[in-house]
Amino acid sequence: MEAVHITTPLDRKIIKELTAGTSVLISGIIYTVRDAAHKRLIEALKRKEELPFILKGQTIYYAGPSPARPGRTIGSAGPTTSGRMDVYTPRMLSVGVKAMIGKGSRSMEAREAMQKYKAVYFVATGGAGALLAQTIKKATVVAYEDLGPEAIRMLTVDNFPAIVANDIYGNDLFEQGRAQYRKEKG
Amino acid sequence: MALIAAKLREIKARDITETVARLCQSANFELNEDVLAALKQAQQNEQSPLGKEILHQLVENARVAEAKNLPLCQDCGTAVIFLEVGQDTHVVGGGFEAAVTEGVSQGYTQGYLRKSMVSQPFSERKNTKDNTPPVIHTEIVSGDHIRVICLPKGAGSENMSRLVMLRPGDGQEGIIDSVLRAVDEAGASPCPPLIVGVGIGATSEGAMLLAKKALWRPVDQPNPDPEIAALEEELLSRINDLGIGPMGIGGTTTALAVHAEARPTHIASLPVAINLQCHCARHKEARL
Numbered sequence: 170m171e172a173v174h175i176t177t178p179l180d181r182k183i184i185k186e187l188t189a190g191t192s193v194l195i196s197g198i199i200y201t202v203r204d205a206a207h208k209r210l211i212e213a214l215k216r217k218e219e220l221p222f223i224l225k226g227q228t229i230y231y232a233g234p235s236p237a238r239p240g241r242t243i244g245s246a247g248p249t250t251s252g253r254m255d256v257y258t259p260r261m262l263s264v265g266v267k268a269m270i271g272k273g274s275r276s277m278e279a280r281e282a283m284q285k286y287k288a289v290y291f292v293a294t295g296g297a298g299a300l301l302a303q304t305i306k307k308a309t310v311v312a313y314e315d316l317g318p319e320a321i322r323m324l325t326v327d328n329f330p331a332i333v334a335n336d337i338y339g340n341d342l343f344e345q346g347r348a349q350y351r352k353e354k355g
Numbered sequence: 356m357a358l359i360a361a362k363l364r365e366i367k368a369r370d371i372t373e374t375v376a377r378l379c380q381s382a383n384f385e386l387n388e389d390v391l392a393a394l395k396q397a398q399q400n401e402q403s404p405l406g407k408e409i410l411h412q413l414v415e416n417a418r419v420a421e422a423k424n425l426p427l428c429q430d431c432g433t434a435v436i437f438l439e440v441g442q443d444t445h446v447v448g449g450g451f452e453a454a455v456t457e458g459v460s461q462g463y464t465q466g467y468l469r470k471s472m473v474s475q476p477f478s479e480r481k482n483t484k485d486n487t488p489p490v491i492h493t494e495i496v497s498g499d500h501i502r503v504i505c506l507p508k509g510a511g512s513e514n515m516s517r518l519v520m521l522r523p524g525d526g527q528e529g530i531i532d533s534v535l536r537a538v539d540e541a542g543a544s545p546c547p548p549l550i551v552g553v554g555i556g557a558t559s560e561g562a563m564l565l566a567k568k569a570l571w572r573p574v575d576q577p578n579p580d581p582e583i584a585a586l587e588e589e590l591l592s593r594i595n596d597l598g599i600g601p602m603g604i605g606g607t608t609t610a611l612a613v614h615a616e617a618r619p620t621h622i623a624s625l626p627v628a629i630n631l632q633c634h635c636a637r638h639k640e641a642r643l
Binding site for chain 1: 402403405408409412413415416419420423424425426427428429430431467468469470471482509511514542543544546596597598599600602603604605606607633634635
C-alpha cells in the first residue's frame with residue numbers, strides 16, 4: 170500500500186485529500202502534548218494568557234517519550250491513548266490545531282469538532298516507540314519542562330508513519346475496519 | 356536452633372537489587388521470543404492490509420529496541436515484581452522490600468526508562484522520579500531459591516482490566532460473555548493484538564492476581580488442563596472474530612493468545628478477572 174507523503178503544517182488542500190484509511194508519512198514539525206500539558210494550555214486559554222507556542226495550523230502528537238540517552242535525540246516515542254484528550258479537543262481545534270496523532274478511537278464530540286473545524290486525526294502504532302523514534306530528527310522542550318515526559322516538545326520528524334483514522338467528512342476508521350472484519354456470531 | 360539456621364541459604368539483598376535492576380531493563384528492551392514468533396505468524400495470517408503493516412512495524416520495533424537498548428514502548432510501565440521466595444532462604448544485608456524497590460529505582464534510572472509513577476493518586480499526583488514504588492507480590496514456596504519475575508505493565512492495557520462476580524449458574528457461557536465484552540469494549544485502547552489473562556475462581560482479589568500471573572506464560576503454551584485449554588481456544592477464536600484487529604482499526608488479529616487459570620471457589624461464587632496485556636508483552640525472570 171502506497172503511503173502519501175505529507176509535510177506539516179497541513180494546509181486545507183492536503184487535509185481535504187486525507188480520508189480515513191489512508192497511510193501517510195509525515196515530515197516537518199509536530200508538538201508533543203498530552204494530558205497535563207493539555208490541561209495547562211486550556212487553562213491558559215481561559216485566562217487569555219500568551220501560549221508557549223502558536224497552536225494555529227499545528228499538528229499535535231499525544232506522546233510522552235522516554236528519556237534520551239546521552240548523545241541521542243530522544244528515547245522511545247510512540248503515541249498514547251487519544252481518548253483521554255477528547256475533552257480538550259473541541260477547544261484545541263477552535264484555536265486552529267489542524268491535526269492530531271495518537272492511538273485509539275475518539276469520542277463523538279471530538280469527531281464532530283474535527284468536522285466543524287476541518288481537522289484530521291491520525292493513528293500511529295502504539296507500542297512501536299523505538300521504531301517511531303527513528304523518524305524523529307530533532308527534539309526541543311518548548312514549554313512546561315517541569316512536567317518531565319509530559320512537557321511540550323517540538324519535534325522535527327522525517328517520514329513518520331501514520332494512518333488517517335478520522336477525516337473531515339465524518340469517517341471513522343475504527344468503526345469501518347471493525348465492521349469489515351467482524352464475524353457475526355449468535 | 357543452630358541446626359535450623361544452618362539449613363538456610365543466605366541471599367544478599369544487594370543481589371536482589373541488582374537482579375531487579377537488570378530485569379527491569381531487559382524486559383523493556385527485549386521482546387520475548389514466543390511473542391515475537393506470534394507477531395510474525397500473525398503478520399502472515401492477518402487479512403487487513405493496514406493490520407499487516409502495523410504487525411510489520413511491531414516486528415521491526417522489537418529489532419530496533421533490542422539493537423539500540425531503547426524501550427519497546429515509551430510507557431515503561433508500573434514495575435510489577437513477583438517474587439517466589441524459598442522457605443529455606445535468608446535475606447541478608449538489607450531489607451527485602453527495600454532491596455526490590457532499590458532495584459526498580461536503579462533499573463529505571465540506569466536504563467533511561469520512562470518514570471511514570473505518581474505519588475498520591477487522586478490529588479497531588481507528583482512524579483516520584485524513579486518509577487518507585489513497584490507493586491510487589493511475594494509468595495513463600497519450598498526450596499532455597501528466590502525466583503524474580505519482572506512484569507512492567509503499561510497503563511493503556513491495565514486501564515482496561517475488569518472483575519466480574521458471576522453467579523455460579525452463569526457457568527462457562529457467562530465467562531465467555533464477560534471476556535468478549537471486556538475485549539470488545541476495550542477496543543483499540545489496550546494496544547491489540549493482546550494477550551488476554553483470565554483468572555477464574557478464588558475470591559475477587561485472588562482472581563485478579565491469577566489473571567495477572569497468567570500473563571507470564573509463554574504464548575505458545577496452553578493451560579495443561581484440557582478443559583481450560585479448550586476454553587482458551589474458544590475464547591481466542593471468538594475474540595479474533597470481533598474484528599478489532601491490530602491497533603483497533605479492523606482486522607483478524609485481535610489477540611495472540613488467551614491464558615486462563617482456574618482455582619477452587621466458594622459455593623456461591625464465580626469470580627472472573629480479566630487482565631489485558633498489550634502486544635508489547637514484557638516480562639523477564641531470573642532465579643537467585
